Amino acid sequence: MRCPFCGHEDSQVKDSRPTEDGVAIRRRRQCEGCAARFTTFERIQLRDLFVLKSESRREPFDRDKLLRSISIAARKRPVEAIRLEKLVSGIQRQLETTGESEVSSKRIGEMVMDGLKVLDSVAYIRFASVYRDFSEARDFEAFAGTVEEVAKG
Template structure:
């Protein structure tokens, strides 16, 4: 593993343990060049996924991009980082087990919306505003009203 500090090619694993959700292994490493310590995560990848974008473009699935999107929606909300990680890992696992190597960006967005709905209503509305391309305040009002109705049921 290449050191993120000095670029040296070799590092030594000092500690390994599973993450809280068991979806990855967390490894503490020490660079053999500069002795700096850093953490890596090792995850199971069942298959390579390709995302079909709305413009008929294809791109490789990027877990970090998904994590970034969810993190932006949940920013400054009282949501533990572990719960966000579990949500993203769960979506990735579901995508990998769908049986097809291609998935639409719309399907990924729906899975994120579904996950955020149960996590935090504000994050859900934030994500929906971008995903559904709200253009006016009225769009927010209508969507927020539907979220309130769901919460009362």
């Protein structure tokens, strides 16, 4: 593993343990060149996934991009970061176990909305406003009305 501080090619693992959600291994490393310490995370990847965008573009699945978009929707909401991590890990695992190497962005968006609906209704509406491209205040109003019905039912 290349040192992020000095670029030296060799480092020594000082400590390894699973992350709290159990989907990755956290490794504490020490550079053999400058003795700086840094942390790396190792995740299991079952297969390479590609996302089919609405403009017929195809791009590699980016877990961090998905986490960022969900985190933006949940910003300043009482949702713990570990719950967002678990949501992303669950979505990624579902996608990897389907046996398909390509998945539509629409399908991923629906999976995110299903997960956010359970976690936080405001984050759910925020994500939906971008995902469903709300353009007017009445779009929010109509969608928020459906969220209240779900919460009551």
